[in-house]
Amino acid sequence: MSAEAITPNLLRGWPLPAPGGSKYGRGQVLVVGGAARTPGAAMLSAHAALRVGAGRLTLAVARSVAHEVAVAVPESGVEPLDEDADGHVAVGAIEGLATDAGSADAVLIGPGLDAPDGTRDLVRGIAGIVSDEAFVVLDAFALGVAADVLSELEPLRGRLVMTPNSGEAERLLGRDSTDDESDARAVAERFGAVVSLGDVIATPDGRSWVKGTGTGGLGTSGSGDVLSGTVVGLLARGAGPAQAAAWASYVHAAAGDRLAVQVGPLGYLASELLGEIPRVLVELGG
DSSP states (O other), rough: OOOEEOHHHHHSSOOOOOOSTTTTOOEEEEEEEEOOHHHHHHHHHHHHHTTTTOEEEEEEEEEEHHHHHHOOTSSEEEEEEEEEETTTOOOTTGGGGGHHHHHSSSSEOTTTTOHHHHHHHHHHGGGGGEEEEOOEOTTHHHHGGGGHHHHHHHHGGGSEEEOOOOOHHHHHSSSSSOOHHHHHHHHHHHHHHEEEEEEEEEEEEEEEEEOOOOOOSSSSSSSHHHHHHHHHHHHHHTTOOOHHHHHHHHHHHHHHHHHHHOSSSSOOHHHHHHHHHHHHHHHOOO
């Protein structure tokens, strides 16, 4: 089955669910990340989720930076996570997430996490604390450990989204990369997930799409965090995994295109993508 191009017309024919009238009606998001040295990654994802219309946001970050994050992101509730002496999120930190994860419509794990043991513990346990209807997005460091806990992720088949780069895809598959399309399809089949890899989105049932927009300027620090936050925000609003990934991929790339005109093809910041996201959505009728 050949990949279908993601175009504005395709997305307009695949409209997002109408947003609810309250913050709870627009969906609850939990972003889990932000070790002591890297809270900004989780903050970028969190802001992206709000920019696509998610209603209620909770950020779970390392305890030592939780107060500062709460001040920097006043739109969010903040859950402090236990950390070790070096500021990495600790094994056992998931015990403090049960309430927030259980009420979330969509959970993102990964942005700003930076140590394998604590991250692996979070990924291993997430299926056991989210509701049966909740969606889960794995990004960044969470993708580096997901292959270690494949069986524990099994309950999330059909409601899991993964956003790897090529190196993370190799780790997920346990082999060298071949090309983005075949790798995305293989990861999707192995994990029962919708996979966004490079320009390709693949589903476990063999469908795939390819985006035809976006410039090299998107290859900048924090850009992937914005993408994963866009995905989780759309999931919280009620989009399905494939729809959320396709819309997020295009919106993220189109925001980069707009900045390439305003700033230049290189040198714009990931944080600047955030302000363009709602404008792209308006243009698409989202």
